[in-house]
Amino acid sequence: MDSIYSSTDDSSIPLTERFSSKRTRKRKSAKLVSSKSAAQEGPPVGEVSDFVDITPTTTARPRKVAAPGKIPDDDTRDSNVAVTKPAPTPTSSTRTITTPTAPTASAPGPSGPPPNTTSSPKPPPIHIQEVGDFEGFCRALDALVGRDGFFCKARMHEIMITPSTPDAYRQIIKYLTEGKYAFHTYQIKTDRAYRVVFRSLHHRTPILEITRDVEEQGHKVRGVTNALHPRSKMPLPLFFVDLEPAPNNSEVFNIHRIFYTEVRVEEPHKRSDIVQCTRCQQFRHTKSYCNRPPRCVRCAGEHDSSTCSKSRETPATCALCGNNHPANYRWCQVYKALQKATTNF
Structure with a gap:
């Protein structure tokens, strides 16, 4: 018995008719979809085609203008418009090359020559044996050279005084000598003699003759001493000659004759002992x-x-x-x- 909904076997239908019927069904479904969309949008304008036109319209949204120095976002960016980035501002890491300028010579001021900045050498310390009245001793020095004229350092059995200036040193030495204090000190560098050694000079040569011959060469002699052997204390054929400090002290090495004797002038050797x-x-x-x-x-x-x-x-x-x-x-x-x-x- 045949069913009302009898199915048709596709295998019995020819191949050409089978594909044509499928294309017909697709076209009918497309027309049905287009008619429904046209009914929703309004009355059709012109004839409706089976194909949907996807060509963009010529009317475009107004393009947003980006602020100066800002790169436009996706909404304002246009592939046909070239975006120009602003020049980078220099930062602290940017190297700046500058051309050095030659220093300009300044004219000398009206104040005259520059002041002499050469400082005088510091005076040596003074070592004093223990004093009875330390407070009275310091007040006496304060009245003599002022509070800033000296300072003290206490040691085991003595007091070391360091004067600030050579004048303060001389005033303190005079005060200690007159007060019969037990002390010792050292020579100021500015008062130190220029010492040389005269070799090959007989130990019985008169000191006055040595002094006269040296002073005839343009030097001022402070003292002449015959050297002795450190152990036997026998006199040696050499003399220590101390000259007053002067610019021409080095010329004493040009002396070759003293009191009928050919001599050699040398610098004294530094002492290694205490x-x-x-x-x-x-x-x-x-x-x-x-x-x-x-x-x-x-x-x-x-x-x-x-x-x-x-x-x-x-x-x-x-x-x-x-x-x-x-x-x-x-x-x-x-x-x-x-x-x-x-x-x-």
């Missing part, structure tokens, strides 16, 4: 700037060594350690300890 005072027998200063009580080098008595009445046969007594040797003995335990401390320092 200097010892022949007045108080202490170290690191000389008798020329020592105002301490005298001590004998042989008997340790409180008198000058030149006035000692002790015989040569009597054993000596050291003024430093008390042993049986002179105070200038280089194997003295005080000297050896000081030498070791100086070497290690």
Whole structure:
């Protein structure tokens, strides 16, 4: 029995008719869709085609103008319009090349030549043995040179005073000498003599003749001393000649004859040992700037060594350690300890 909805087998339909019927159904569905859209939009204008026209209209939205220095966004960007980026502003990392200019010479001012900035050398310190009234001593120096004219440093058995100026140094030295204080100091550099050595000169040459011959060459002699052997104390054929500081001091090396003798002038060798005072027998200063009580080098008595009445046969007594040797003995335990401390320092 045949069904009302009988199905038709596509295999029995020819191939050409099968594709044509499919195209017909697609066209009918397209017309149905277009008619529905036309009914919603309004009455059709002209004939409706089977194909939808997707060509864009010539009417476009007004393009937004971007602010100066700002890149337009997607809505305002146009592929046909070239976007010009503003020039970058220089930052701190941007290198700026500048052409150096030649310095202009300034005319000298009306103030005259520049002031002399050469400072005078500082005066040496003054070492004073312990004073009884330290407050009264400082007030006396304050009244003499002023509060800024000196300063003190206290040590174990002495007070070290450092003057501020050479004038203050001389005034303090005068005050200490008149007050009979026990102290020692050093020579000011500006007052230091220019020392040279005259070799090959007989030790019996008169000092007055040496002084006269040197001064005839245009120099001012401060002192002449015959050198002695450090151990035997025998006179040596050389003299130390001290000249007053002058611009022509170096010309003394041109002298070749002194009192019928051919001599050679040299600079003195630097001493490697520790200097010892022949007045108080202490170290690191000389008798020329020592105002301490005298001590004998042989008997340790409180008198000058030149006035000692002790015989040569009597054993000596050291003024430093008390042993049986002179105070200038280089194997003295005080000297050896000081030498070791100086070497290690």
